[in-house]
Amino acid sequence: MTISHRHIEVFRAVMTAGSVTGAAGLLHTSQPTISRELARMEQLLGYPLFERLRGRLKPTARALALFDEVQRSYQGLDRVASRAAQLGRAENAELRVLCLPALSHALLPGACSLFLKQHEGAALSITPQESPLLEEWMSAQRFDLGLTEQAQPTAGTTLVPLLALDEVCVLPAGDPLLKKTVLKQADFEGRDFISLSADDPYRAQLDALFDANAVSRRQRIETHSAVAVCAMVQQGLGIAIVNPLTALACAGPGLHLRRFGASVPFKVGALLPQYRPAQPLALALVECLKKEAARIERLLGETLKAPTTGSRPTEPAKAARRSA
Numbered sequence: 001m002t003i004s005h006r007h008i009e010v011f012r013a014v015m016t017a018g019s020v021t022g023a024a025g026l027l028h029t030s031q032p033t034i035s036r037e038l039a040r041m042e043q044l045l046g047y048p049l050f051e052r053l054r055g056r057l058k059p060t061a062r063a064l065a066l067f068d069e070v071q072r073s074y075q076g077l078d079r080v081a082s083r084a085a086q087l088g089r090a091e092n093a094e095l096r097v098l099c100l101p102a103l104s105h106a107l108l109p110g111a112c113s114l115f116l117k118q119h120e121g122a123a124l125s126i127t128p129q130e131s132p133l134l135e136e137w138m139s140a141q142r143f144d145l146g147l148t149e150q151a152q153p154t155a156g157t158t159l160v161p162l163l164a165l166d167e168v169c170v171l172p173a174g175d176p177l178l179k180k181t182v183l184k185q186a187d188f189e190g191r192d193f194i195s196l197s198a199d200d201p202y203r204a205q206l207d208a209l210f211d212a213n214a215v216s217r218r219q220r221i222e223t224h225s226a227v228a229v230c231a232m233v234q235q236g237l238g239i240a241i242v243n244p245l246t247a248l249a250c251a252g253p254g255l256h257l258r259r260f261g262a263s264v265p266f267k268v269g270a271l272l273p274q275y276r277p278a279q280p281l282a283l284a285l286v287e288c289l290k291k292e293a294a295r296i297e298r299l300l301g302e303t304l305k306a307p308t309t310g311s312r313p314t315e316p317a318k319a320a321r322r323s324a
Contacts, residue, residue, distance in 0.1 A: 008070055010023065010037040011038065097126045098129055098137055098146040106243075106246050110292040115285050118284065144279040147270060148268070151269075162268045163268040165244045165265075166259075168243075169257065171255075172235070180258065185213045186215060188210065188239070189215050191238065192237065193217035193220075194238045195240070196224065205264050234252075245268075245296060248303065251303065257304060
C-alpha cells in the first residue's frame with residue numbers, strides 16, 4: 001500500500017489544528033479515525049511524524065519538512081479551485097473581438113467604455129482586420145464577436161445590425177462649398193478629390209455615381225484608410241466622401257462635414273459565431289454597441305443639421321472625438 005490523499009489530508013489537518021481533536025473537527029470525523037489514519041501513515045512511511053508527550057503531539061523535523069511540501073501542493077490546488085470558480089462567473093470572462101480598423105477607433109471605444117463600466121471584472125482583446133480576412137476568421141469561429149460592414153452574415157455566423165447611415169462629405173476649413181448644407185455631385189466638378197483605394201467597395205460606388213453624371217474630379221491622392229483621407233483633407237489637399245463614423249471622429253477646426261446629395265449606404269453589423277463555445281458577455285457587448293451607435297447617429301444628425309464654417313469644432317464633434 002502507498003500513502004493516499006486521505007492520509008495527506010489527515011496529516012495536514014493535524015498540523016494545522018495542532019491536535020487530533022482539532023483535526024477531527026476540521027474534517028468532521030472522530031478522534032479515533034484521525035489517530036488510526038495518522039498511525040497508518042507513519043507505518044507506511046517507516047518513521048514517526050510526531051512525538052507523543054503527555055498526550056500531546058509534537059511534529060518532528062521530518063513532519064515540518066513534509067508539511068511545507070504539502071502546503072505548496074494545496075496552494076496550487078487552491079489556485080486551481082479559484083480559477084475554476086472564476087470561469088464560472090461571466091463577469092471575469094475575456095471577450096475576443098475582431099473588427100475593421102475604421103471601427104476600432106470610431107465605434108468600438110465608446111461601446112467598450114460602456115461595457116467595462118457595467119462589467120468591471122471582464123477583459124477585452126481587440127484585433128483589427130480588413131475584409132475579407134475578417135469574415136473568413138469569423139467563419140472559422142476564431143473570435144467571440146466581429147464587427148463588419150457586410151450586409152449578409154458569413155457562413156457559420158449570425159449578423160446583428162447595429163448602424164445604417166450614409167457616407168458624408170468632408171471639407172477643409174475655408175472651402176467655398178461649406179456655404180452649402182448638402183453637396184450635389186456637380187459640386188465636385190474639377191475639384192481635387194481624395195479617394196479610397198481602387199479595390200474599396202465604397203470607392204467603386206462613388207466612381208460609378210460620378211461617372212453616371214459625367215462629373216470629373218481630380219483624383220490625385222488615394223489611400224486605403226478613411227482616417228488618412230480625413231487627414232489629407234484637413235491639410236487642404238482636396239475634398240472627399242467617407243464613412244460617417246470616421247468623419248465625425250476626425251471633425252474639428254480643419255475638417256467639416258456636409259451631407260452628400262446621393263445616398264451611399266454605410267452599414268455596420270456584429271457577427272456572432274454559431275459554433276464557438278458561447279460567451280455570455282458577447283451579447284452584453286452587442287447591446288453596448290447598439291447604444292453607442294445610437295449616440296453617434298444623434299451626434300451626426302446634430303452636426304449636419306447645424307454645420308459651422310468657423311475654426312472651432314462643434315460640440316457634437318468634440319464629443320465624438322472624446323469617445324474615440
